[in-house]
Amino acid sequence: MLTEEWFVARSFKGEDFCDSRELSRLKRERDVSVTLILPTRNVGKTIGPILDAVARHEQCGSRICDQVIVVDSSSDDGTLAVARGYEVEIYPEGELMPEFGQVYGKGDAMWRALSKAHGDLVVFADTDTCNFTDCLVYSVVGCLLKRPEIRFAKAAYRRPFHAAHSVIPNGGGRVTELMAKPLISAFFPELSGFAQPLAGEFGATRSVLWSTPFLTGYAVDVGLLIDVFVEYGLASMAQIELDARVNRHQDLSALSRMAYSILRGIVARSQFHGRATWTRQTPSPDPLAPMSAYLHAGFGPSGLTLDRFEEFLFERPPMRLALADRTKA
Ligand SMILES: Nc1nc2c(ncn2[C@@H]2O[C@H](COP(=O)(O)OP(=O)(O)O)[C@@H](O)[C@H]2O)c(=O)[nH]1
Ligand SMILES: [Mg+2]
Secondary structure, three states: OOHHHHHHHOEEEHHHHOOHHHHHHHHHHHOOOEEEEEEEOOOOOOHHHHHHHHHHHHOOOOOOOOEEEEEEOOOOOOHHHHHOOOOOEEEEHHHOOHHHOOOOHHHHHHHHHHOOOOOOEEEEOOOOEOOOOOHHHHHHHHHHHHOOOOOEEEEEOOOOEEOOOOEEOOOOOHHHHHHHHHHHHHHOHHHHHOOOOOOOOEEEEHHHHHOOOOOOHHHHHHHHHHHHHHHHOHHHEEEEEOOOOOEOOOOHHHHHHHHHHHHHHHHHHHHHOOOOOOOOOOOOOOOOOHHHEEEEEEEEOOEEEEEEEEOOOOOOOOHHHHHHHHHHO
8 A cells, every 4th residue: 555545545533433432332342342551750740631531431331441551660740649549550660571671661661561451452642641632542442443454543643832932833743753754754655644653642453562572762652653564564554633732842852862762763673674775876767766755744724634745865976986987978
């Protein structure tokens, strides 16, 4: 499936999947259970509203998440005190899979928590979201339930940047825009249609997740995206268009480290999957050859867009050789 074709066929609207009554009916009919995994590190201000939103429909008898796992990284801001007020399983990340020794960041925590997941579908979500709605999780569940051909679904949302006195609607997600998307376009152009390739809100069948390696740290999300694509194909993946997601911004030096993790992750996967073979950049007879096109998924005024920019990279020969050739000619 071509990227442009995928973008049209596999980009869904969140609201089409968020009806909790319909979801709980489908779950019952198909006898499918759902685990939600929430990695936490000092999210005392946001974890309460998130757990409230996730549990909201339980009172109406339509439970969507049968198991909620909080996997925590030594939070010291009261995160766990808040979480204990809810019907969730809480694990300090270091207590899971202890035979693997030290825990290396978010991806490692998510992987360890997966060892406790017993749902047929497993969904992950970040917990520093300030404007969390149940749809962020339910739409992923809904997509996997209503579209059995989809085995991996990922959220796509605008990420505004909140500056001192203003908000730049698409100004957030700097590592995504400056590191992840250009690298994905270079090494795995098939995945360029994902507007938020690093989104922490995604889900898959447990069998897919149990069969896929997890990279540690911040490389986890892009690593899974790539490995699921290589193993199961683009047609089994989807993105779900949601409203803007607001989370806390990290400072530039933290983002630089994060960008390095993403770079390492994509390069490692490229090497592993045999994509890192760069050839000399001589002019191609086909002006739309993949290496010249930068496909960029983002948001326009009326929703998701996929734009194609021609970014040519040619290699001119050493002048000595070019001039020698000219003399010969
Ligand atoms: N358990 C655990 N959670 C983490 C770790 N690092 C980040 N998180 C959580 O993972 C989510 C995303 O992390 P964050 O640092 O905000 O990354 P960003 O949103 O991609 O900039 C947040 O909910 C964090 O609380 C970690 O090392 N262990
Ligand atoms: Mg965050």
